[in-house]
Amino acid sequence: MFSSAIFGDSLATWALFVEIVVAGTVVVLLAARLTRLADRLADEYNLGKAWVGMLLLATVTSLPEVVTGSTAVWLDNANMALAALFGSCSFNIILIALINAVIGGGSVLRRADGAHSLTSAFGIILLSLALLGITLVKRYDGHPVPAQVSELLVCGTILVCYIWFVRLTYRFEHADRPALEVDATPVQRTPGLGRKIALISLLLVVASWWLTQTGDVLADHPIGLLGRPLGATFVGAAFLAFATSLPEVVTCLAAVKLGHLDLALGNIFGSNMFNILVIPLLKVVSLAHGDTLLLAGQDFDPLRATIAGLLPILLTGTTVAGLAYRTKRRVLRFGPDSILLFVGYLVGMYLLFSGVE
Secondary structure: OHHHHHHHHHOOHHHHHHHHHHHHHHHHHHHHHHHHHHHHHHHHOOOOHHHHHHHHHHHHHHHHHHHHHHHHHHOOOHHHHHHHHHHHHHHHHHHHHHHHHHHOOEOOHHHOOOHHHHHHHHHHHHHHHHHHHHHHHHHOOOOHHHHHHHHHHHHHHHHHHHHHHHHHHHHHHHHOOOHHHHHOOOOOOOOOHHHHHHHHHHHHHHHHHHHHHHHHHHHHOOEOOOOEOOOHHHHHHHHHHHHHHHHHHHHHHHHHHOOOHHHHHHHHHHHHHHHHHHHHHHHHHHHHOOOOOOOOOOOOOHHHHHHHHHHHHHHHHHHHHHHHHOOOOOEOOEOHHHHHHHHHHHHHHHHHHHOOO
16 A cells, blocks of 8 residues: 555565565554453453454454455455455464464364354354355346345345344353352453553554555556466455454464463454454445445356355364364374365365466
């Protein structure tokens, strides 16, 4: 973004990547600070780590997806918006393998709280609803009224389901907590904790927006070795997904460093749920822009969007299996589930990249 303003038409690829590194460093520092504040909030107000991770951390660290997706839709690039959301969901799941590399000792999923089985399954449901919307709009291609009604119904269903799923997760996590833990006298509360969280969250969103805008420039910037730009779909599913997921990377690693695996996993699965909640918000942006349909248009490729959406469903399904099976087998530092996640992600990225024109 700043590199474009400085160099203009003579923008060099290295300048883009330097700006990306600077913006990424700011995001890392802010996200690490936010994790420590969220951990303190959970302790001081006797809230569950998984629930705080799913709601607070996931919502804040996923706000860049809202900004990026809204900007892309306003610029008539729904492909990039959907690819970034679905790609972010896939990348978030791969963070489990990264956590596994840090912790070691085989599968980390066998040490996870049971609430994560619920939230990961909810993520699959929301992702499936999003793909259903794409399918229905394609099914009624050439029939605008049924297509518009189908898209509105799917977006409304996603919104209602998200609210319901958050409530169910809270009730599930708190149902079996010992009465002594719930009734315990809270520790001394930090003055201005809420204001600190709000300020860090705002700065994190701004820094993440800076990072993603630089990625948007990268999508159309010719790469010398390739002889062409990377393309909107690949940049959306790979680079922008990484850029908007960088807060999740840092918060998860910071939570693991603090010894709170459930806070990290709650952030991962909660972020994926929130990412799909962004789709109804994008629908509002689409209508405000004068477009009757979000999941359509001359430049919208439903096949690529479907591939990008099927990948996080496959990866999350693997995670659900790992949470249920809780294997004790290990390969080096990793559990078999982490290896399957990594291989599946690489295959999915190859399919998306090889389809870029």
